[in-house]
Amino acid sequence: MANSSSGESVIRRVVRLVGAFDDAHRTMSVATLARRSGLPVTTTYRLVDELLGEGLLEREANAEVRIGTRLWELVSRSSRMVGLREAALPFMEDVQSVVQHSTTLGILDSDEVLYIERIGSRDSMVDITKVAGRLPVHATSSGLVLMAYSPPAYQDLFLSRTLEKFTDATLTEPAELRRHLAGIRQRGFASMPGIIVPESSGIAVPVFGRTNTVVAALSVVVPRNEENPAARVPVLMTAARGISRALGWRGELKGALRQSNGSI
Amino acid sequence: MANSSSGESVIRRVVRLVGAFDDAHRTMSVATLARRSGLPVTTTYRLVDELLGEGLLEREANAEVRIGTRLWELVSRSSRMVGLREAALPFMEDVQSVVQHSTTLGILDSDEVLYIERIGSRDSMVDITKVAGRLPVHATSSGLVLMAYSPPAYQDLFLSRTLEKFTDATLTEPAELRRHLAGIRQRGFASMPGIIVPESSGIAVPVFGRTNTVVAALSVVVPRNEENPAARVPVLMTAARGISRALGWRGELKGALRQSNGSI
Known part of the structure; x- marks a missing residue:
């Protein structure tokens, strides 16, 4: 199910994307996100699009992306x-x-x-x-x-x-x-x-x-x-x-x- | 990519799973999770296994699952x-x-x-x-x-x-x-x-x-x-x-x- 040619699941790849953000990197371009997560650029763009669609990432005015309010809310209300x-x-x-x-x-x-x-x-x-x-x-x-x-x-x-x-x-x-x-x-x-x-x-x-x-x-x-x-x-x-x-x-x-x- | 027979992506299905937890439902059995998220039971078991493997969900002593520490940490450090x-x-x-x-x-x-x-x-x-x-x-x-x-x-x-x-x-x-x-x-x-x-x-x-x-x-x-x-x-x-x-x-x-x- 849902594995890339590298055998990595969608969930694992999303974890790598989300894990690329930290206190010192709260927003970044999709290109930087690809580099920091170690995922191919095309994969990163495709996943970022889907994550933006779900509100799990949000786009800043300068086109950089950040962790979305929806993701914070999903996790915070039940953790x-x-x-x-x-x-x-x-x-x-x-x-x-x-x-x-x-x-x-x-x-x-x-x-x-x-x-x-x-x-x-x-x-x-x-x-x-x-x-x-x-x-x-x-x-x-x-x-x-x-x-x-x-x-x-x-x-x-x-x-x-x-x-x-x-x-x-x-x-x-x-x-x-x-x-x-x-x-x-x-x-x-x-x-x-x-x-x-x-x-x-x-x-x-x-x-x-x-x-x-x-x-x-x-x-x-x-x-x-x-x-x-x-x-x-x-x-x-x-x-x-x-x-x-x-x-x-x-x-x-x-x-x-x-x-x-x-x-x- | 990564879509089920219903056409729903893995990311969308994971959002439904995580969204099934809230303040009043911080832990639940996988069967309850399937019911609350509206996903098929087999799909829920498979996704829960993978989410447990990534630390995004955690299993309680009574076999119920909850939002994992890793998921909280991933989101909290950069939101x-x-x-x-x-x-x-x-x-x-x-x-x-x-x-x-x-x-x-x-x-x-x-x-x-x-x-x-x-x-x-x-x-x-x-x-x-x-x-x-x-x-x-x-x-x-x-x-x-x-x-x-x-x-x-x-x-x-x-x-x-x-x-x-x-x-x-x-x-x-x-x-x-x-x-x-x-x-x-x-x-x-x-x-x-x-x-x-x-x-x-x-x-x-x-x-x-x-x-x-x-x-x-x-x-x-x-x-x-x-x-x-x-x-x-x-x-x-x-x-x-x-x-x-x-x-x-x-x-x-x-x-x-x-x-x-x-x-x-």
């Missing part, structure tokens, strides 16, 4: 991300107004942290997170929290990989990371100065979902040496509990969060 | 909606914290108001707006603001239609609506008690973009008879100017906003 971010947003606003630094919500997806919401200054010098942007698990406080609460088999698989050292502070040795993940579970938060860029520090806590598993990490990104976890972790933990309740969580948070009360 | 909502969100937080009622950002799309952001209470009894939800132009303060600043030819086309009367307060007569739109342009805001549900009132102002055209409406939804526009319109106008600046607007807002200064 799990939307439910999670709607539950989290009021609590993120509370954190941001108290802490006065960028506040993010991240999930684990395909072995990376995918940030599904972010509020705060857009021009922050120290925060490289973006909505729908990805960062490595071992180089972010959110990633380490999400990994700390993942099943042991998944942690083992992750720790068997070669991990990039972004700064002097990035942990990459499996034994060291494993101890660190255990510490995060025990304390109930991660505070990681300068592990991805030297000038910033992330503090993150887990957000539990309805079934008492960790569904997201709530984090603030602050300038290095201003992380002050003793003041900020309780704010994050309070907000995370609110998000959990909004997600339908009913039980007690056992272990991690209770244990951490004495240590901060 | 124009994301740029607009990121620019607006900090200012919407300011409005929400001052006004203490739901704050929404809407655009005009396919002759309806499409709400691209909303913050505030999720349980509000008086606010029927939803993120990625649509409401009629003539029955919402946001819609009337967006229509008021639309080109005259578009207004004429819109006013030539038969419009539904939702409540006693809904304006549906062309001449009456035209006078009302002129009044909105003159004052620079719309304050519309009970035009879609009797118990709520919307107050909306235009948000100007880089090229000095109206790109969105900023609105608060408050209980009927508590709309207090004299107190709330200046808050909304101040926030709308902030959003406009964040969008790259540099000029003076002529006419509407200045004229309204004396009247509120």
